[in-house]
Amino acid sequence: MKLWITRPLPETVLDAARALCEVEVRQETLPLTKEELRRALTDFDMVLPTLGDVFSRHVFNELREVRCKLLANFGVGYNHIDVTAAQSRGVAVSNTPGAVTDATADIGMMLILMSARRAAEGERLVRAGAWPGWHPTQMLGLHVTGKRVGIVGMGRIGQAIARRCHFGFGMEVSYFNRSEKTLDFPTSRARSLTELAGAVDVLVVAVPAGTDTWHLIDAEVLGAMQSHAHLINIARGDVVDEGALIAALEARSIGGAGLDVYEHEPAVPEALTALDNVTLLPHLGTAALEVREAMGLMAVENVAAFLEGKPLPNAV
Numbered sequence: 001m002k003l004w005i006t007r008p009l010p011e012t013v014l015d016a017a018r019a020l021c022e023v024e025v026r027q028e029t030l031p032l033t034k035e036e037l038r039r040a041l042t043d044f045d046m047v048l049p050t051l052g053d054v055f056s057r058h059v060f061n062e063l064r065e066v067r068c069k070l071l072a073n074f075g076v077g078y079n080h081i082d083v084t085a086a087q088s089r090g091v092a093v094s095n096t097p098g099a100v101t102d103a104t105a106d107i108g109m110m111l112i113l114m115s116a117r118r119a120a121e122g123e124r125l126v127r128a129g130a131w132p133g134w135h136p137t138q139m140l141g142l143h144v145t146g147k148r149v150g151i152v153g154m155g156r157i158g159q160a161i162a163r164r165c166h167f168g169f170g171m172e173v174s175y176f177n178r179s180e181k182t183l184d185f186p187t188s189r190a191r192s193l194t195e196l197a198g199a200v201d202v203l204v205v206a207v208p209a210g211t212d213t214w215h216l217i218d219a220e221v222l223g224a225m226q227s228h229a230h231l232i233n234i235a236r237g238d239v240v241d242e243g244a245l246i247a248a249l250e251a252r253s254i255g256g257a258g259l260d261v262y263e264h265e266p267a268v269p270e271a272l273t274a275l276d277n278v279t280l281l282p283h284l285g286t287a288a289l290e291v292r293e294a295m296g297l298m299a300v301e302n303v304a305a306f307l308e309g310k311p312l313p314n315a316v
Contacts, residue, residue, distance in 0.1 A: 003180035003303060004044040005123055006032055006053055009074070010289060012216065013296030017048070034059075041068045041091075046306060048299050049081070050074040051283075052265075057085040066091060070312075072302045073287075074295055076100045077236060079209035092316045094302035097156065099294040104285040105160035108166070108234040111258030111279060112149075112202055115230045116142040118256075120279040122135055125243060142201065142228060142255060143167055149176040150200030152193065152216070153207030159183065161204055161234075197224040202232060219244040228255040234285055239261040248273045249278055260285055 001021045005014070007029055012275045017023045024044075026032075030039060033161030037059045040047045047068055049055065055071060060082065066089045072082055073095045083093050103308040114120055116139045125131050125139075149165045151158045165171040166185045173187045176196045190196035193216070197203055203225060217231070217240040225231070231254060233240050242263040248254050249272075253262055256277040262268050265283065272278055286292060302312050 001045045001307060002095070003046045004040055005048045006036075006040070007050055007074075009048075009296045010090075010293045012293050013300060016297055016300045017303065018098060020300070021046075038063060038200075041066045044068055046070040046072060048072045048074055048262035048303070051077065051080060053080060055081045055086060055117060057082045060085040060089050060091075061314055063089075063135045067121060070094070070303065070306045071151075072299045072306075073316075074299050077122065077209055079236060083303070084118050085315055086212045092306065092312060093316050094299070095316050096298040097314060098293045099158045099291065099298050100286045101160050103288055103291040104157050105164060105283070106158070107260055107285045108161045108204055108206070108232060111232045111234065112144060112165075112204070112230070114279045115232065115256045116144050116202065124276075139224045142230065144171065144202065146170050146172075147201035148172040148174060148199065149202045149204060150190070150196040151177075152203065152205045153177060154181045155208070156205065158204070158206035159235070161206060161273045162187065166227070184227055190307040192245040193221055194224040197221045198226065200229060201226070202230050205231070205237050205239055207239060209239055212240050215241040215244075217241065217245070219247070222254060225254045227253060230255045231257040232259075233257070237265055241274075242269065245274075249275050252277070 003017060003021050003023050005025045008027060014025060041063055049071055068091055071086060071091055076095050076097045078095050082095055086093050116198060118139050122139055149171045151162050154175045162173045166173050172194055174190055176190045176193050177189060177211045205217055205254045222244055245257060249257060258279040260283055302314055305312050
C-alpha cells in the first residue's frame, strides 16, 4: 500500500507513516498541480493532502479509474475536497479536528489584541525609525477588557476563543450559531448575524468554509458593525467578502480588522496591504511545531485505521 504525503511534514509524522506503509513525500510546499492531483488519485492507495490541494468534482469526474481510497486531510478544514464526489468514487475522507483548536484560538485572541491596540501599526512605526517618543494621545486603540465579543460559529474553536475572552479578559460573550450552546460561563445567542454585528465591540469569525458560509460576512454585516468595532477572521478567507471589507476599512466605517486568512490565498490585495487599520498574518493559525506534529499524527492514525480495516477515527 502506497501513501503520498503532499507537503513536507515534521519528521515525527513521517516516521510514524513510514512504520505503516510505503511512503512518498512530495518536497514542494505549494499546492498540487492539476497533473499531480490526477497522479494522487491514480498512483497511490492513500493520500495525505492539505489546504490548497483542490480535489474538486471535476478532478474525480475526469478519471476513469481511481486507485486512491483515502484522503487523510492534514487540517480541520476540508473545503478544498469535494467530499460527495470523493465518496461517490469510493474515496473516504478524514480530517484532524481537536488538534488545531487551542492554537487557532490563541491566534484569534492575538489578532483581537493586535487589531484593537494597533500593535502591527506600532511595530511598523518603530521599525521605520519614525517613532517620536511617548505622549498621552499617541496611537490610542480599543481597550478590550470588559468589552463585548461576538463569535460567529460556536464550534470547538469558537468556544475556545469565547473562553479566552470571558475568563482572560472579562468580556461579555454573544454568539450566532445554528443551534443553542450550553456552556459553563454566561453567553447570549443573537437572533441574527446583523443583530450580533451591531451589538459587539469585536466580531470573530470561526465558522467552517462551505457553500452556506461563502461571503457570510458581507457588506450588510459590515455595515451593521459599530464604527469602533473590529472584525477578526481565523476561519477561511472566503467566509468574508474581501472587497466589502476593504471598502469598510478604507471608509473607516469600522475600527479595524485582524486577518489570518484571505479569500484568494496566498494572494493578498494591495488595497489591504496599503491600509494601516488591518493586521495581516500569513495563515499562522496552527503554526507551532507540537501542533503540526499532533495534526500529522492524527492524520496518520486515520491511515492506520484504514489499513487495518477499522472505522476512521475522524471521518468526514
